[in-house]
Amino acid sequence: MIQFEKFVLQNGLRVIVHQDTSTPLAVVNVMYDVGARDEDPDKTGFAHLFEHLMFGGSLHVESYDEPLQMAGGDNNAYTTQDLTTYHVQLPSENIETAFWLESDRMLSLAFSEKSLDVQRKVVCEEFKEHYINKPYGDAWHKIRELAYEVHPYRWMTIGKESSHIENAKLGDVKDFFFRFYRPINAVLVVAGNVTLEQVKTLAEKWFGDIPPGEKYQRNLPQEPAQKKAKKMELKADVPLDALYKCWHIASRFDNKYYITDLITDILSGGGSTRLYQSLVKEKKLFSNIECYHFGNFDNGLLSIEGKLVKGVKMTEAERAVNDELEKIKNELISETELTKVKNKTESTIAFEDMAVMSRAISLAFYELLGDAELMNRELDKYNAVTASDILDEARNIFREENSSTLYYYSNNN
Amino acid sequence: MITVAKTGIDRTVAPKIIDAVDLNLQLKPYRKYILKNGVEVFAIDAGAEDVMMVEWVHYAGNLYEEKNFVASATNFMLKNGTSTKTAFQINEHFEYFGAYLNRTAYNETSAITLHTLTKHVGELLPVVREMLTESIFPEEELNTFKKIMQQRLSVNLLKCDFVAQRLIDAYLYGEQHPYGRLSRFEDYESLTREQLAEFYKQYYLQGKFLIFVAGKLPENLEELLNKNFGDLSNKRPEGKNFLVRPAPEMKQRITNDPNGVQGAIRIARHFPNRHHPDFLKVQVLNSLFGGFFGSRLMANIREDKGYTYGIHSYIQNHIQQTAWMVSTEAGRDVCEPAIKEVYHEMKALREELVDEEELLLVRNYMMGSILGDLDGPFQVIARWKNIILNELDESYFYNSINTIKTITAEELKQLAEKYLQPEQFYELVVV
Numbered sequence: 001m002i003q004f005e006k007f008v009l010q011n012g013l014r015v016i017v018h019q020d021t022s023t024p025l026a027v028v029n030v031m032y033d034v035g036a037r038d039e040d041p042d043k044t045g046f047a048h049l050f051e052h053l054m055f056g057g058s059l060h061v062e063s064y065d066e067p068l069q070m071a072g073g074d075n076n077a078y079t080t081q082d083l084t085t086y087h088v089q090l091p092s093e094n095i096e097t098a099f100w101l102e103s104d105r106m107l108s109l110a111f112s113e114k115s116l117d118v119q120r121k122v123v124c125e126e127f128k129e130h131y132i133n134k135p136y137g138d139a140w141h142k143i144r145e146l147a148y149e150v151h152p153y154r155w156m157t158i159g160k161e162s163s164h165i166e167n168a169k170l171g172d173v174k175d176f177f178f179r180f181y182r183p184i185n186a187v188l189v190v191a192g193n194v195t196l197e198q199v200k201t202l203a204e205k206w207f208g209d210i211p212p213g214e215k216y217q218r219n220l221p222q223e224p225a226q227k228k229a230k231k232m233e234l235k236a237d238v239p240l241d242a243l244y245k246c247w248h249i250a251s252r253f254d255n256k257y258y259i260t261d262l263i264t265d266i267l268s269g270g271g272s273t274r275l276y277q278s279l280v281k282e283k284k285l286f287s288n289i290e291c292y293h294f295g296n297f298d299n300g301l302l303s304i305e306g307k308l309v310k311g312v313k314m315t316e317a318e319r320a321v322n323d324e325l326e327k328i329k330n331e332l333i334s335e336t337e338l339t340k341v342k343n344k345t346e347s348t349i350a351f352e353d354m355a356v357m358s359r360a361i362s363l364a365f366y367e368l369l370g371d372a373e374l375m376n377r378e379l380d381k382y383n384a385v386t387a388s389d390i391l392d393e394a395r396n397i398f399r400e401e402n403s404s405t406l407y408y409y410s411n412n413n
Numbered sequence: 414m415i416t417v418a419k420t421g422i423d424r425t426v427a428p429k430i431i432d433a434v435d436l437n438l439q440l441k442p443y444r445k446y447i448l449k450n451g452v453e454v455f456a457i458d459a460g461a462e463d464v465m466m467v468e469w470v471h472y473a474g475n476l477y478e479e480k481n482f483v484a485s486a487t488n489f490m491l492k493n494g495t496s497t498k499t500a501f502q503i504n505e506h507f508e509y510f511g512a513y514l515n516r517t518a519y520n521e522t523s524a525i526t527l528h529t530l531t532k533h534v535g536e537l538l539p540v541v542r543e544m545l546t547e548s549i550f551p552e553e554e555l556n557t558f559k560k561i562m563q564q565r566l567s568v569n570l571l572k573c574d575f576v577a578q579r580l581i582d583a584y585l586y587g588e589q590h591p592y593g594r595l596s597r598f599e600d601y602e603s604l605t606r607e608q609l610a611e612f613y614k615q616y617y618l619q620g621k622f623l624i625f626v627a628g629k630l631p632e633n634l635e636e637l638l639n640k641n642f643g644d645l646s647n648k649r650p651e652g653k654n655f656l657v658r659p660a661p662e663m664k665q666r667i668t669n670d671p672n673g674v675q676g677a678i679r680i681a682r683h684f685p686n687r688h689h690p691d692f693l694k695v696q697v698l699n700s701l702f703g704g705f706f707g708s709r710l711m712a713n714i715r716e717d718k719g720y721t722y723g724i725h726s727y728i729q730n731h732i733q734q735t736a737w738m739v740s741t742e743a744g745r746d747v748c749e750p751a752i753k754e755v756y757h758e759m760k761a762l763r764e765e766l767v768d769e770e771e772l773l774l775v776r777n778y779m780m781g782s783i784l785g786d787l788d789g790p791f792q793v794i795a796r797w798k799n800i801i802l803n804e805l806d807e808s809y810f811y812n813s814i815n816t817i818k819t820i821t822a823e824e825l826k827q828l829a830e831k832y833l834q835p836e837q838f839y840e841l842v843v844v
Contacts, residue, residue, distance in 0.1 A: 022461060023788050024436075060424035069707045070774050072433025072781025089785050091436060096428035104424050121719025125675070129722050129742050133675045135571045205422060237672075239567035271492070271504030281500070281557060287564040307568070309560065340509045347511030347530050350462045354789055 001376055002359055005196050006367075009203060011212035012184035016363050016372050017199045018191035020356050026092040026192040027357050030102050031364035033187075034180035035082040036159075037152040037220060037298065045159020048079040049123050049168055050176055054086065056115025058105035071097040079157055082297040083368055089357055092193035096202060103206035106186065109177055111170055120165055127162045135238045139305075139408055143244055146232050147301055147404040151223040182213020187367045191360035223248065223299055230404040237411050240287070240310060243317055244406040246303040247397045252295050252369065258381045259393040260293060260302060265341040266333060266390070267291040267304070267324070272340075275304065278324055284309055285317045297369075302397060314407055328394045332387045345382045432773070433780035434818050440810045441793050446635045448624075449643035455797055456634070457627040459790040465534060465628030466791055467527045469541070469642075470802070473616035474521040475591040476653055480608060481600040485518035486558065487612045491525065492516060493554040495547040498540070500554055506540050514541070520591045521732050522802060531629050535637060542641040545617055550609045559601045566596055574742055576669050577677035577843040584665070584839050585681055585736050587658030592731055621649040623801070627794035657734065659683070660839070667843045676748040676844040680739040680755055682837045684728055687803050691828060693816040695728070695737070698828050701767060701775050702726050702758065703739055705782070709758045710739065718754065720747040732803055737832065748842050762829035766822040779817045 004018040039046045054077065055064045068075055073090030088098040131137040141156055148154035159165055188207065190199045226248055250256040268275045268291035275289045289306030308317050352358050366374040446454040478484040492514065493500040507514045512529035514537075525544070529537055569575040579595050586593030622645075624638060631637070685692065696704075703710035703726030710724045724741035743751040767775075786792050800809055 020461075024784060025788055061427075065707050066774060067427050069705070069778040069781075070432075071430045072436070072777045072784065074778075074782060074785060091431065091433055091781060091784055093431040094428075094433075097430055100424070100428050107424075118716060118719040122715055122722055125720070125742070125744055126722040128674045128744065133573065133670075133673055133742075135568055237571075237670075239571065240564055270508045272501055272508045277501055280561075284557065284560075287561045307564065310564065336509070340505070340511075343511035344508060345511075347464070347513075347528075350464050350530060351528065354460065354462050354464065354791070356788070 002353065002363065004363055004372060006372060007200065009183065009208055011208070011210055012215070013203070013207050013210075014187045014367055015199065015203050016187065016189045016367060017194065017196050018189065018356075018359060018363055019194060019196070020192055020359075023192050023356050024092060025089055025356060026095040026098070026190065026194050027087065027089050027360045028095070028098040028102060029085060029087040029189040029191070029357075029360040029364050030106070031083055031085040031187045031189070031361075031368055032181055033185040033216060033368055034084055035080050036155065036157040037081050038180065038216075038218065039152060039155075041152070041155075043164055043168070043172060044155045044161075045123070045157070045165045046168065046172065046176055047084055048157050048159070049119060049165050050173065051077050051079045051084055052119040052123055053109065053115060053173060054105055056112055056119065057110035058101075059108040059110060061101060061104045062110070064101055064105065067097060068101060073097065081153055081157055081294070083365070085361060085364065087357060087361060095190070095194060099202045099206040102188075103210065106181060106183065106207065107210050109173075111174055113170060116168065116170055116173060120168060123158075123165050124162045127158050127165070131156070131158060136242060136408065138236075139242070139244055139406060142232065142234060143246060143303070143404065143406050146230050146406060147246055147248070148223055150221040151298060152220060153223075153296065153298065153300070178213070180216060183207065183210050184212045184215045187364045189360045189364045189367075191363070192356045220298065226402050226404075229400050231407070232405070233407045233409065235409045235411055238408070239410055239412060241308040241312075241314055241410050242305065242408040243308065243314065243321070244303065244305045244408060245318075245321065246301040246404050247399075247402045249293060249300050249302045249397055251299050252297050255381065256393055257295070259385050259389045260397065261295075262338075262341045262345070262382065262385055263328070263390060263394055263397070264291045264293055264302060265344055266328065266337060270344070274324055274328070275306075275321070279306070279320055283320055285312050285320050314409070318405070325394070325398045329391070329398055332391055335387070338385075338387055338390070342382055342385075346379060349379060433777040433784070434773070436780055436784060438780065438783055438787070438814055440787065440796060440807060442807070443794070443797050446638070448639050450645060450647045452622060452624060452642060452645070452647050454624040454626060454635070454638055455794070455801065456630060457790045457794045457797070458630045459627070459793070460629050463531045463629050465529060465531045465626065465630055466794070467534070467538075468625040468798070469525045469545070469622050470522045470625065470798070471524075471617060471620055471622045472521065472650055473523045473612070473620055474519045475594065476521055476655070477616055477650060478612065480603075481594055482596070482604060483608050483612045484523060486555070486604055487550075487609045487617075488516050488518040488523040490550050490554060490558060490609060491544045491548050493558070494549050494551045495543045496549055497547065498543065503540060503544070507537060510536055512537055531631055534631060538637055538641040545642075545645060548613055548617075550606045550613070552606050555604065555606050555609070559604060562601050563598050566598065566601070571670065573669055573673055573675060573677040573843045576667070577679045577841055578740075580665070580667070580843065581679035581681050581738070581839060581841050584660040584663075584841065585657075585683060587656075587660070590655045590657055616650060619646045619648060621647050625794050625798050627790040657683070663839050665841045667841070669843050673844045674745055675742045676745050676842045678739070678741050678743060678748055678752060679839075679841045680752065681736045681839050682832070684735050684737040684832070686732060686734055687805060687809070691831075692728075693813050694820055694824060695828055695832065696813070697775060697779065697817055697820050698762070698825050698832075699726055699728060699737065700779055701771070701825065702762060702833070705778055707774065707778065709761070710755065713758060714741070714743075714751055714754050718747075718750070720744060720751045720754075724751075745844055748844075752840065752842070756835050759829070759833035759835060762833055763826065766826055769822070772822055772825075776817050780814070783814070
């Protein structure tokens with residue numbers, strides 16, 4: 001059980017306090033309700049570029065990093081398709097420094113041309129490092145465009161193409177900031193060696209007078225049910241053929257999420273899981289194979305991806321994957337196997353909750369999902385899943401017409 | 414500027430801070446048990462969650478192998494079959510209890526690491542014992558392993574950062590040195606189960622190991638460890654010394670992918686190990702140079718020029734001798750300007766005293782970073798493990814804190830003059 005207190009400032013900023021006196025640290029996490037899905041299709045990659053710009057100075061504070069480092073703190077941030085989060089960790093004695101820095105950049109950024117100019121380049125290098133200059137680096141760009149017709153999940157968080165980032169203008173940056181980075185669209189979590197009273201005082205002092213902003217009304221085009229299987233072929237200078245298949249799944253808000261999550265654990269993620277044992281170890285068709293999903297807030301994708309053993313035909317590899325899926329669709333899983341994936345979930349949650357930073361980010365995440373208290377009910381929801389739930393949901397997900405397949409061929413074969 | 418009437422705060426003024434250099438950092442002491450066979454167990458009992466880790470460290474690293482990859486293949490295959498259990502059964506056993514069992518081969522040592530909910534540890538230790546006493550290295554498992562490793566290598570060889578890292582290590586130490594060995598397809602191909610079984614016999618069945626445990630520990634831990642591991646061999650193999658044979662050519666440019674859009678840059682020099690009197694001081698100089706986000710290299714090459722997504726410098730984590738390395742991936746057409754800036758930053762450190770404010774920032778950052786790194790039992794045991802395996806003691810930790818607090822700008826400049834000399838650096842770009 002993670003204990004916490006919650007209050008809301010007049011400007012709508014939700015504040016969550018999680019006290020842990022066993023650590024000398026304090027953690028401050030600000031999560032904004034904006035991700036890559038909220039971008040204009042012609043200006044993709046913006047939420048992530050913006051995350052970089054958040055370190056380029058704010059209205060009254062020229063440098064974000066220096067004063068934080070001076071206070072013995074460290075920070076990081078990340079952007080997903082659904083949210084953007086900033087976190088600071090520092091000695092608890094210096095917690096006010098984090099309030100000062102985070103509140104000033106929520107008040108307003110400095111919007112410097114120099115910072116935009118440099119970060120455009122930095123992000124373009126990040127784009128190259130991860131998506132162009134790496135074998136198979138473009139696969140997910142292709143799959144998203146294949147699987148989604150209308151929903152903004154059809155582009156990657158880094159952006160559809162680097163020209164969108166290169167063309168970003170200061171005006172766009174300002175609009176984006178004042179639209180999304182407002183107290184009403186944010187959650188502040190303060191955790192570690194802090195007290196509720198202390199946080200109330202500091203939150204009121206530093207965040208209390210920031211104008212609330214307008215609540216962002218999200219109205220994204222929802223992806224219609226897929227009616228027909230989609231397939232795509234690609235050839236590139238990679239050493240091995242690879243198979244990518246994905247299927248549409250329910251959103252993070254749906255109770256089916258827990259069933260789906262366990263399905264991915266049954267199929268992959270350990271030496272005794274089904275795809276690995278059958279396709280890597282016994283049939284020797286793949287050199288590695290994984291099944292995963294992203295836990296997206298809107299309806300997402302479950303994916304199976306693997307690299308083929310040299311000489312294995314794509315059709316044969318795909319058929320073997322489908323055979324495994326037929327099993328999970330037609331045979332109830334044993335109680336032992338179900339217990340195994342539930343035990344894994346219990347253990348994963350316990351290990352995640354060890355670090356105060358990780359607890360703080362989770363609290364913010366669940367508050368954004370609707371209520372921080374959801375964090376304490378997760379395990380029960382997993383434990384409630386039955387073998388027949390798994391069977392039903394596997395049948396629902398792994399339908400041919402619900403699938404998109406990318407055949408990624410090596411030029412060498 | 415917006416001024417705030419309601420609370421009357423002046424946002425241009427930073428809140429008062431306690432300098433992190435004034436923090437009283439302590440490394441929580443371990444408890445030590447000695448098993449019946451003399452094996453040392455180092456334990457940190459702490460944490461709120463009911464989780465724990467156990468790590469078995471054998472003197473069975475790459476250093477001891479006669480042939481490339483025998484040490485890492487043996488370590489990997491400990492989980493792939495014993496006289497009573499198949500690989501699947503071993504995996505299923507750990508996974509059923511939600512536990513993670515990983516293994517890693519290093520240069521001097523190899524490790525088996527168990528992470529588990531504390532309540533299940535009693536069910537898991539007997540299987541670890543079995544892996545350490547009854548492994549059989551099945552032929553079929555080895556063949557699968559060889560194939561997978563070769564395929565993984567073929568993918569990695571297309572990545573400029575992978576190629577650059579293995580080449581710079583080979584230049585620095587020589588390909589015959591364990592720190593500089595390159596993985597080649599034929600090394601995997603020629604591995605046999607007899608080689609693994611022999612290595613296992615010599616360095617596991619008849620070898621020596623240490624145990625590190627951390628987390629919320631069960632009361633009967635010592636008894637459990639004695640029961641499962643108290644009768645195994647505890648005889649340290651003879652150490653081996655390897656001569657460093659660096660490459661004669663110090664500057665290299667390699668085209669790995671003619672269409673590559675980035676180059677991987679490595680700039681590195683030899684550096685003594687942790688027992689050298691300059692080691693801890695150079696850690697501070699390294700932080701200033703390229704060791705954190707606010708470093709000179711980051712500020713210049715990422716935050717001012719935008720040549721790269723990130724640039725870092727660090728001292729490699731080797732025990733015998735080591736190297737000081739600068740590492741980055743930069744746009745193909747800005748690799749040479751980026752290298753020029755690296756040398757420019759070396760020059761600045763050699764020629765100009767760092768000002769007190771920047772030095773205080775580095776001190777505070779390093780202290781805060783150690784404070785953060787010590788948060789939690791796994792982090793504390795990791796620090797102890799490093800101290801113990803390097804044959805140091807807790808004074809290393811306290812000297813390190815003291816160095817961060819007291820090193821002077823003059824000392825840093827002298828160290829820069831001594832070590833940041835461009836002609837002593839190997840330099841490599843792989844596109």
